[in-house]
Amino acid sequence: RKEVEQDPGPFNVPEGATVAFNCTYSNSASQSFFWYRQDCRKEPKLLMSVYSSGNEDGRFTAQLNRASQYISLLIRDSKLSDSATYLCVVNRNDYKLSFGAGTTVTVRA
């Protein structure tokens, strides 16, 4: 089983739509969780950390369910600039990160 598994997408949505996707992780001892964004031919960059209580950053909302070992990301009011691959990332408790394969989102005009 992969350490981190994600909805592969692609999600193709119109501007203004809401899109949500999940990932699951296998290591129940993981402590830190993140969503990274990777644009085509670019390096990954942190979008947001994910906290147990859930957290919001503008149009982005992340949720963590430790019991079910899944993490979600919701994007409201999608913009064209939100088109990217979103990587679910889990800290392995040895300061190393495990990456999901990514969920591709395309926002169309």
Add this chain to the structure above:
Amino acid sequence: SAVISQKPSRDICQRGTSLTIQCQVDSQVTMMFWYRQQPGQSLTLIATANQGSEATYESGFVIDKFPISRPNLTFSTLTVSNMSPEDSSIYLCSESRGHTEAFFGQGTRLTVV
């Protein structure tokens, strides 16, 4: 935020040759990592670059194929040795501050012909 400079940004190499990728961080960091991202896939950790000692390799990666240097707390190199077309990939260096954000270099896009 950390600034990581990685070079070269891309290269096309003949099979059987070796390429060394350099990664420079703008501040001293304890932990540096090297990843591979094959086309259409996510990042796979190759090894942790340890300052003053040998790198720690993940399963499936060996020092003879991917020798790593870490001479100080701001610099590391990864060499891809005896390359074959299967080594065509993006290679990324990263520094991580434990359980917080990780920063990445811009990546090296390697094509082996």
